[in-house]
Amino acid sequence: MVTSARRAGAGERVLLLHGFTLSHHVWHRVVDELASDYDVLALTMPGHWGGPRLRWRDLGIxxxxxxIERELDVIGWDTCHVVGNSLGGQVGFELERRGRxxxxxxxxxxxxxxxxxATEFRMGIGFVAQFPLAALARVLGDRAASQPLFQRPIIxxxxxxxxxxxxxxxxxxxxxxxxxxxxLPILLAFLRDGPLTGLDAVRAPTSLxxxxxxSFFLREKFIQRFVDELPDHVQEVALPGVGHIPALENPQLVAAAIRAHLDTAAHRDGVA
Known part of the structure; x- marks a missing residue:
C-alpha cells in the first residue's frame, strides 16, 4: 500500500471512501463489522490526512x-464494491463511470x-468559515484535537x-x-468542475x-436530484437516527446497510 489505510478480512472486495477533509479512520468500526465476510479496505483519499499528495493540477474529483485507481492497481483490484460517504460517494460515482x-x-x-x-455557494462558504478553526487546530496539534471547543462545531x-x-x-x-x-484550493476546483453529471447512465448495482x-446535505437541496435522475434500478435506503457521517454515530447500522446492499447487488445486474 502507498497510502494511509485500514484493511482487514477476506472475501469479496469492498472499498470504503470517506468524506471531505476526513480520513480512513472514520470507517474503522465499520471495517471491524464487515471483516468477517469481506476483504475490506478503508482508504484515505489523495490530499487528505495521511493520503498521497494531490498535485494542484489534479485538484478535483x-x-x-x-x-484511488493507482492505489487499486497497486493491490491488484481491477474492480471492487465501492462504498462512499459524502465526497467519497461523489468519487464513487466517478469510479463507477470508469468501470472500477x-x-x-x-x-x-x-x-x-x-x-x-445559492446552495453550492453556501456550502463552500461554510467550509471557508470553518477553515480558521482547522488552521488553529493544526498549529496547536493534539492539544486542540481533543478539546470540545474545536470538536463541537465540526462534529x-x-x-x-x-x-x-x-x-x-x-x-x-x-x-x-x-x-x-x-x-481551500480544492473548494475552488469543485466550483470549477460543478456537480455530478450523467447520473442517468449509472449501470452498476447501486444503492442511494x-x-x-x-443536516449538512438536506434532501430537498442536495439529495433529491439523485432520486430524480438515477435509473430505476437504483435502490433508496434510509438510515434512521443518524447524521451526515453515520459511521461516527452508529457503525453497526452502517455496516448492516452495506451488507444488505452487497447481498442485493449479488442478485442484481444493474443496467445491461
Missing part, C-alpha cells in the same frame, strides 16, 4: 479518482447540488447526536480536518443510502 465499481453504495453523496446555485456537521461519537473518533476527525492539505437527520 477526477484527480482524486485517478489517485462492481457495485456502488453512495451514503449521503456529494455532487447533487445545481451548478452555481455537529457530521452527526445528529454528538454524545454518541467516541471521543477518540472525534479527536481523529479534528486531526484529519486540520491536516487536510487541499482544504440517506441518513434521516443529515
Amino acid at each position: 477526477s484527480g482524486i479518482a485517478d489517485g 465499481a462492481a457495485s456502488l453504495a453512495a451514503i449521503n453523496p456529494g455532487g447533487g447540488w445545481k451548478r452555481f446555485s 455537529r456537521n457530521c452527526s445528529h447526536d454528538m454524545s454518541v461519537v467516541d471521543p477518540a473518533d472525534a479527536t481523529d476527525v479534528i486531526r484529519a480536518v486540520s491536516r487536510c492539505s487541499v482544504y 443510502i440517506i441518513s434521516e437527520f443529515d
Whole structure:
C-alpha cells in the first residue's frame, strides 16, 4: 500500500471512501463489522490526512479518482464494491463511470447540488468559515484535537447526536480536518468542475443510502436530484437516527446497510 489505510478480512472486495477533509479512520468500526465476510479496505483519499499528495493540477474529483485507481492497481483490484460517504460517494460515482465499481453504495453523496446555485455557494462558504478553526487546530496539534471547543462545531456537521461519537473518533476527525492539505484550493476546483453529471447512465448495482437527520446535505437541496435522475434500478435506503457521517454515530447500522446492499447487488445486474 502507498497510502494511509485500514484493511482487514477476506472475501469479496469492498472499498470504503470517506468524506471531505476526513480520513480512513472514520470507517474503522465499520471495517471491524464487515471483516468477517469481506476483504475490506478503508482508504484515505489523495490530499487528505495521511493520503498521497494531490498535485494542484489534479485538484478535483477526477484527480482524486485517478489517485484511488493507482492505489487499486497497486493491490491488484481491477474492480471492487465501492462504498462512499459524502465526497467519497461523489468519487464513487466517478469510479463507477470508469468501470472500477462492481457495485456502488453512495451514503449521503456529494455532487447533487445545481451548478452555481445559492446552495453550492453556501456550502463552500461554510467550509471557508470553518477553515480558521482547522488552521488553529493544526498549529496547536493534539492539544486542540481533543478539546470540545474545536470538536463541537465540526462534529455537529457530521452527526445528529454528538454524545454518541467516541471521543477518540472525534479527536481523529479534528486531526484529519486540520491536516487536510487541499482544504481551500480544492473548494475552488469543485466550483470549477460543478456537480455530478450523467447520473442517468449509472449501470452498476447501486444503492442511494440517506441518513434521516443529515443536516449538512438536506434532501430537498442536495439529495433529491439523485432520486430524480438515477435509473430505476437504483435502490433508496434510509438510515434512521443518524447524521451526515453515520459511521461516527452508529457503525453497526452502517455496516448492516452495506451488507444488505452487497447481498442485493449479488442478485442484481444493474443496467445491461
